[in-house]
Structures are given as C-alpha cells and as structure tokens.
Amino acid sequence: MKILHILDHSLPLHSGYTFRSQSIFEAQRNMGYEPVVLTTPKQEENWKGDSTGRDVINGFHYYRAGKVEGRAWPVLYEAKHMVKTYRRIMEILKREDIGLIHAHSPSLNGLPALLAGKKTKTPVVYEIRAFWEDAAVDHGAYKEGALKYRLTKYIETKVCKKAGHVAILCNGLKKDLEKRGIAGDKITPVFNGVNPDDFAPCKPDEEYRRKWGVEGKKVIGFIGSFYRYEGLDLLVKAFGKLSRNDDGCVLLLVGGRGDGG
Template structure:
C-alpha cells in the first residue's frame, strides 16, 4: 500500500516536526507500507540553499516542490498552495498512491484535499498542533485577530471534508470533537520514540564531560527556549533552592527566542554560577547531556497550546530512564502519572516547582524508581513500531 505524505519540511532541516516526519515514514516502511513524501515550498524557504528534486532519506523518496515568490502574505500562501497542487498531481500520476496523508499546517491539507478529490483518493489529515495557537504565542498575530479566526475556521472545514483526521494527543482530539468533527473520524497516533536509538553513554562520559561537574546535583532542560516552556520559572525556583541544595546545578541545553532574557534573569538572581547555558549542541551530543542530568524538568506554563499538545522531550527522557518533573498542564498529564512515572506540580507555581525538584534531588531511590517506571511505560505504550501498526490499520479502514 503506497502512501503519499505531504509535509511542510523535512530533514536535513532539523526540527521536532522533521524528526517526527522521519519516524512516521520509517515506522510505516517497517510496517510493510510504501511511504513517499513531498515537502512544500516552505522547505526551500527555510533551507536557503539548492535542493535536488528528490532525495532519498532512510531509503525513502522525499520529493521537493522548489521555491515560490510572493513572501509570507496571502499572495505567498496562495503560491504555496498552487505549487503544491501541481506537484501532488504529478506524483499521483507517477506513484499511484492508495492514500494521501497531508500533515499540518492547513495549507498542505488544502492543496492535498483538492487533488485527492480530483483523483478520488482518500485523504488523511494529521494535526500536530493548532498552528494558529503557536502563532498567537509567538506574537505573529493575536488570538482575537481575524487571521486567527480564519485559520481556525479553515482547519475545521478541512477536517470535516477529510476522510480521516489524525492528532498526536487526546487534547487535540477533544478540541476537534468540540467543533463537531465526527468521533469515529478522529484517531490519535501519539508522539513516540525508537528505543534502539535511546541509550546513555558510559557514566564517565557524562561525569567528566562539559555537561556535568563531579558530585553536582544536575537539573536539566533540553529543548527550545520558548516563552511557554516556563524556563524563567525554572531559574527562579533553582535560585531559591541553592541554599538548601548547594550542589544544585541547572543545565539549560538549547536555544531560542527567550535565551537572552533568561541569561539576564540568571544574572539578576545571582545564579550565574549555578545556571549553565550550553547553547545549541550537535545532535550527537544530546545523549551526553541526558547522561549528565540527575533529573529533567519541564515547567510549561498553562495556556491553550500547552493544555492541548503533548511534547516529545519528556518521552525522550523517560525512554532513557531519567526521572522527570513537569507542570500539570494537559499535555503533560497525558504522559505522566504523578508519583509513578514522574512528578507533577501546579503550572505557573514557583514554590511547587521548587518542591518537586527538591523532592527528587533528596532521594536517589525515588529518582531510580520513577526513572525505571517511566521507561517501562514508554517501551510498552510509546514506540514507533507500535505507531506503524496504528497507521496501517487506519489506512485500511480509510480505503474500505
């Protein structure tokens, strides 16, 4: 069964979106499907260098759409949809897919919907987040703006017309059901990991590497520095804990829009000696950063985006057997059972966050138990082998 995937962008661009796309394609190939992919012109806009018309990534053909003129406004978005339609039509004629699987944002789904209906091929639309919510959080446009309402209405209309809709979590699924989308039409294929890719280096690599000081109690966050991640709250909490836990060291691995303000906050709180900013690191060094951590903390703030969407990073930490503490937003509650597979604390609550960190730092046996139970849950419920089978069953129902 051949599946044509329509993606915003893909590797070699590195992002959470690109890595999920890669894992989807690989898991489907492992499940006996034949995935083929097409990226939108936004791939070229972000890659900013020439791309071949087709690349093979993990043995799977990934076709490119080429760049378009028109900028980021309505004209540019129209050009993206027009170019995608043309490329989708060409690939339908060449590849003869059984299903077209479009992935958010909604521009991809619009182009795919027109061509799928023209060719009488089932359309699956996968929503990884509501992009209007992400845009509102980044300040691209407001949640009460006309564009926000337009994008939301467009997404709802596409979901009504698609043959099946996939979300990455129950929060997104419930939101779509609240818009009147049929219950039987919406499936969840959650974020997942490949256990074979998650192993820690030898202890010495973490102990003596640049990510850890011998004997330190290392609290870490590994990811992108966006406002909603709550890293300002994490710095404040750790600054309060240094007197009680003088060995505490906060390791912030990554970068993003909040980095400059976080550095200023650490300096203002007199925490520059205990807060370490590594900057963005090569993917090959991420395992060493995890190995250096005694626990991982995810202090996401409560807002529509975080209440609806489950993140990937806590799953990575859990897969490695690392204990996690996370705010009790809806996205985290889908992943973590308090006291069993992690520690939950109230969102936007600095004392609660500090208490959770202190509890885990004070008990090695608790860290080991939570880390072990979290890993067992991930290996049982959140692997890409399992997801490949979910997609295969979904497509079979879609065709029948």
C-alpha cells in the same frame, strides 16, 4: 501500499516536526507500507543548501515543490504556495501508485491534498501536531482573536471536517476538535515517543561538566524550542519544588526560538 506524505518541511532541516515525520515513515515502513514524501515551498525558504527537486534520505524518496516568491504579499503568497503544492501532488500521483495521502498540518498542506484527493479519488488523512494559529501567537506573528487567527482556525477546522480521518498529537487537541464539531471516532491520537534502541548509556563529558559548573550534580535537561506550548513553565515550577529539597540538582535548557517544531 504507497503513502504520500505532504510536509511543511523535512530533513535535512532539524526540528521536532522533521524528526517526528521521519519516525512515522520508519514505523509505516516496518508495517509494510511504502512512504513517499513531498515538501511544500516552505522547505526551500528554510533550506539554504542545494535543492535537486528530489532527494533520498534514509531510504525514503523526498520530492520538493520548489520555492515560491512574494512572501511580502499575504494571501497571494499563500495562494501561490497551495497552487504549487497541488500541482506537484498531481504530478506525483501520476508517477507513483499512491493509495493514501497523509497531509501534515498546516492547512496550506491540507487544502491542496484534499483537492487532489477528491480529483483522483484518493483517500486523505490529515495530521495535526499543534494548532498553528496558537503557535503563531506564541511566535509573535499575530494576537489571539485577530482576523488571521480566526481565519486560520476556521480553515483548519474545515480541513479536519473534509478529511477522511484526523490524526493528532495528544488528547488535548482531540477535545478541542470535538468542540469544533469533529466526531471523536474520526480522530486518532498518535502520541510522541522515542525508540529506546536509539539511546544507550554513556559516560558524562567531564570537560562540559566543569565548564558549566555541574560537576557532581544531577542534571535535568530539556532540548527543544522555547515556546509556551512546550510547557517549560511547568518544568521550571516542578524543578523549583524539587530543588528546595535537593540542592544537588540543576536544570539545563538547550534550544531557542527557532523555526519549525
């Protein structure tokens, strides 16, 4: 069975969002499914290289929706974004024998997927990695409780209620959705993880250690985005307690406040 994934952005852009997506595709392929991918206009906003409308990356076919102009015009931009995504979904459904639509948050992906699924009688699964209204607050886009915050939360809840099933990143998201009236048996946690086969012990880079003054130290590292929802405050507090009893430890944080996640 072919599964059509609707993504905000994907490889070759690098973010936790794109890497998790790639791992999901690989897991589904290992289970005998055939993932097909569509990225929304957000991909073209962030990718500065050439765009052909269709790419093959690691053996997976990536369709592109194409760029949408008018980012300075709120609401109109989102409407154009969803219309273009919907039309591209319908094109792919006519071309490919799709058995399931797997839309990944935000609701700008979920709404077009639900409309296309209803029109073609194709079941839709909606996946939430994080609540985008809360992420937007962390990004400084707007304040918690603002009109756009409440509207985004309302739409995300509606998408979850309309989808056939909802996949989430952690039990915290499940508890929140249950409070919004989503039945618990309709929600499945799909936790983050790593493939141990992708990692192997290697010798430390001594030049790097000398450059940063961590020779002979135990390095505790974090690589990712610097946003509140990553829990870095807990990491810093835990390291503070640890370092009081072990001055041979150092904390290394690599990343920043970039796009995607």
